[in-house]
Amino acid sequence: MFKREDALVGIVSVLLGIFVLVVASNFHETTMLDPAGPEGVPIILGWGILLIGIIHIAGALLAPKINEDKQAKWTKDFETAKPVLQITLVCILYLFLLEYIGYLIATPLLMIGIMWVINVRNVKSLLLTSIFTTIVLFLIFGVALKVKLPMGFLESIL
Template identity: 30%
Template sequence: MIEKIFSIFLLIISIIGYYLARGFENGFMIDSGLGAGFFPKVVCILLGCLSLMMFIKSFKSTNNYKFNKNTFSVMLLCILYLFLMERLGYLLSTIVFSLGVISILNRKKISINIAFSVMFSIGIYYLFSKVFNVSLPTGIL
């Protein structure tokens, strides 16, 4: 049952992501049809296809998974992350999201979790904003 719910959740995320990627500005490769939205669209299409395959496979599977509260918690964090991205901006919302996911899945040392979340988020932010020259949401706060 949890496979069906999670695969539907991923399918919805891929549809929303594809819809949002349609609004990205065309980048430096506009003549070839590639732009800032090309890669996110490809990822969303792949995610949608894989989630459909997972949904179909869940009917053939005889595994009975118990409901895992960690899975549900991570799904809620994903939804919260989508809503916080526009308000808080990429950097702050990604730090909060990654800290939440790491804390749910790995409850060892909070200081290590915070350090990893901050370094990971800053690294990804630097990679996309400076190296790939992609503008990320800055937030309205």
């Protein structure tokens, strides 16, 4: 049932459980009319998460040790996480720039950035896909559904 790496799950769960209990203890509105109060369910959840975390830590300590190169494993984990982190960075930049440069410019840049991360290097593909998709999405959401998409500095021009 348990693996050694579940110790990490256990530690995070214990920390989360403690966090929930500490924060929930500040929700003070219990009255005779509402016996459970706003803290009732969060406190039950906090204890539940804490308990499951302890179970995982205990289970991980009792789990059979597998002989493996920990350094190689962490390197492999990092390599597989790299594209995710890179795409996340591109998305965060998109979120920051969206209001300033507007949807029509930010979205093609988002798509180009994502495709670049996953090794698309053909400039024609990058441009065609990103521009065509942005136009279609803009027509559906901005024009047909009349969603007010952020236009950034283009708002003053258009």
